[in-house]
Amino acid sequence: MSITLQWSDWLAMFGHFLVLSLLSIGGAITTAPDMHRYLVDQKHWLTDPQFNASVAIAQAAPGPNVLFVALMGWHVGLNAGGPLTGLMGVALTLLGILLPSTTLTYLAASWGHRNRDLRWVRAFKQGMAPIVVALLMATGWILASANVIGLRDWPVALLTAVTALVVWKTRLHLLWLLGGGALLGWYGLI
Numbered sequence: 001m002s003i004t005l006q007w008s009d010w011l012a013m014f015g016h017f018l019v020l021s022l023l024s025i026g027g028a029i030t031t032a033p034d035m036h037r038y039l040v041d042q043k044h045w046l047t048d049p050q051f052n053a054s055v056a057i058a059q060a061a062p063g064p065n066v067l068f069v070a071l072m073g074w075h076v077g078l079n080a081g082g083p084l085t086g087l088m089g090v091a092l093t094l095l096g097i098l099l100p101s102t103t104l105t106y107l108a109a110s111w112g113h114r115n116r117d118l119r120w121v122r123a124f125k126q127g128m129a130p131i132v133v134a135l136l137m138a139t140g141w142i143l144a145s146a147n148v149i150g151l152r153d154w155p156v157a158l159l160t161a162v163t164a165l166v167v168w169k170t171r172l173h174l175l176w177l178l179g180g181g182a183l184l185g186w187y188g189l190i
Helices: 007-023 029-044 047-061 067-080 083-114 119-145 151-169 173-188
Strands: none
Touching: 007 029, 007 067, 007 083, 007 151, 029 047, 029 067, 047 067, 067 083, 119 173, 151 173
């Protein structure tokens, strides 16, 4: 895939990630649906496989899960010209997603710690939990919708449901589930 980006496009992408940074309650992964809308659906700078690969590789790799943002920037840059523009895409997306949220988090955490006994501060913290859960569910929906499940894919749907149930009802470590899914894939059962 080859695209042409002007400086205004790079600045628009940086600005978009600045705004997303302030919406990333619960982590950058919660803004993945809007990243998909912007980069894949609206601008056509990434393909669905590039978007999903960015998320999957970063989630599988050790380290912070915000790495998927860098991979998206890398893919946009590669599509726009090569490794040098890839590095520029990495820098712009990472700075955009990290600067505002880091600054706001530091200031808000300092203030919240000083005022932790106020009733409305406690209520705010409790009210944020459902928002984070909803944003994570939206992210899961976007990632799953790239692989539309039909009748022939019922084993994948069943495995997803069983895994969700095991995570919800037990304290089994997630790596065991990941390993089990890898074995099922290795033997061609899913």
